[in-house]
Amino acid sequence: MIADEATMAQMMAASQKGDRAIYRALLSEVQLWLERYFRKRVAPAQLDDLVQEVMMAVHTKRATWDPTRAFYPWLAAIARYRWIDHLRKVYRSAEDELGDHDAPEDSEEEAVMARMSLERLFVHLPDKQAEVIELVKIEGLTISEASAKTGQSESLVKVNIHRGLKKLSALVEKAE
Amino acid sequence: MNRVPNSLIDDLAGDLAPVKPIRLTHGIALVALSAVATVVLVELLDGLWHGIVSGQASGVFFIANGMLGMVGAAAALAVLRMASPRVGNTHDGARWSSAMLALLPLTALLMLGAGGLVSALSHDAYGLDCFLAGAAFGLVTATTLVLWLRRGAPVSLNAAGTYTGIAAGAIGSFAYGLACPIDTIDHLGMWHIAPVGLMALVGRFAIPPLVRW
Numbered sequence: 478m479i480a481d482e483a484t485m486a487q488m489m490a491a492s493q494k495g496d497r498a499i500y501r502a503l504l505s506e507v508q509l510w511l512e513r514y515f516r517k518r519v520a521p522a523q524l525d526d527l528v529q530e531v532m533m534a535v536h537t538k539r540a541t542w543d544p545t546r547a548f549y550p551w552l553a554a555i556a557r558y559r560w561i562d563h564l565r566k567v568y569r570s571a572e573d574e575l576g577d578h579d580a581p582e583d584s585e586e587e588a589v590m591a592r593m594s595l596e597r598l599f600v601h602l603p604d605k606q607a608e609v610i611e612l613v614k615i616e617g618l619t620i621s622e623a624s625a626k627t628g629q630s631e632s633l634v635k636v637n638i639h640r641g642l643k644k645l646s647a648l649v650e651k652a653e
Numbered sequence: 654m655n656r657v658p659n660s661l662i663d664d665l666a667g668d669l670a671p672v673k674p675i676r677l678t679h680g681i682a683l684v685a686l687s688a689v690a691t692v693v694l695v696e697l698l699d700g701l702w703h704g705i706v707s708g709q710a711s712g713v714f715f716i717a718n719g720m721l722g723m724v725g726a727a728a729a730l731a732v733l734r735m736a737s738p739r740v741g742n743t744h745d746g747a748r749w750s751s752a753m754l755a756l757l758p759l760t761a762l763l764m765l766g767a768g769g770l771v772s773a774l775s776h777d778a779y780g781l782d783c784f785l786a787g788a789a790f791g792l793v794t795a796t797t798l799v800l801w802l803r804r805g806a807p808v809s810l811n812a813a814g815t816y817t818g819i820a821a822g823a824i825g826s827f828a829y830g831l832a833c834p835i836d837t838i839d840h841l842g843m844w845h846i847a848p849v850g851l852m853a854l855v856g857r858f859a860i861p862p863l864v865r866w
Contacts, residue, residue, distance in 0.1 A: 495671035504662045529661055536665045538806040540672035543737045554738035558808035649808040650742040
């Protein structure tokens with residue numbers, strides 16, 4: 478069970494004032510939330526690195542959360558930003574097979590979570606771009622394997638990845 | 654599922670120091686101060702046009718400069734909000750007001766026709782000066798907004814760069830417009846709007862590397 482919005486906002490406000498015990502609790506919740514958030518959109522072997530990166534970004538940029546605004550949309554924006562950066566950087570890793578790590582969504586935050594989810598970003602991409610980004614950047618196929626699997630030429634795969642990532646970058650703060 | 658080592662949480666918690674959260678109102682105050690400083694700079698370097706208060710300025714003078722000021726404010730507000738990111742942030746106000754600014758060159762074109770407009774522009778001895786001065790005075794606002802973005806955590810870098818350019822160009826041109834006594838639609842609609850386009854373009858490409866984090 479991940480803490481609700483009001484609790485997280487209170488904890489973040491206390492953290493901005495320097496309360497280390499609360500900050501530790503906040504980071505534990507953030508870690509759980511991020512693991513769930515990235516679960517289906519990052520190869521399992523890269524999940525920890527990405528979660529770690531986002532947690533460090535949260536730490537560095539903690540002053541940019543405005544206490545008068547909600548916490549989770551702020552966290553989601555940072556998570557999306559780092560995730561797109563991550564997609565740009567990932568290389569193929571043979572063991573990176575996406576398993577089924579789905580777990581039942583377990584709180585009233587589900588609707589908020591769904592609205593901010595990474596899947597929402599993919600909805601805005603043409604199918605051909607979303608497909609090759611998933612195959613190459615998330616599942617770890619090579620360009621030629623993705624080309625064979627999708628029927629797109631290799632150069633088209635590259636172009637679609639490039640255009641798709643560019644479009645994702647422009648959509649980071651867009652909810653739906 | 655593997656978990657991030659708790660040592661990271663311990664390290665980050667150990668490193669925790671109190672921070673002052675970014676406040677939108679502080680950003681608004683800074684941009685307002687920058688705009689005032691720009692107007693003061695224009696007064697010192699060129700001198701404001703006294704015809705504004707003595708009733709010599711035409712209606713289009715107030716409309717054009719008013720629109721520039723409003724676009725500058727809307728775009729600057731969008732940039733200030735971008736420093737504190739959130740899913741669900743939209744920048745429709747800045748987008749629509751920027752589009753609205755296109756009404757001025759469009760009006761000039763419709764009133765004078767393409768040939769008349771080209772002729773008016775080519776005979777406008779002060780047009781290029783206004784264009785360059787508007788863009789140059791925009792650098793004050795641009796600097797403020799870039800510093801604000803660097804302090805923040807912008808996640809839409811291209812949009813942040815473009816809107817920073819629009820805000821800077823609009824506020825710079827607004828400020829310089831207060832010193833320019835030429836209040837015809839062709840002059841204002843073209844030479845005073847062009848800095849916004851130029852600065853938007855420069856901002857789109859020059860600012861993202863400066864505010865990336």
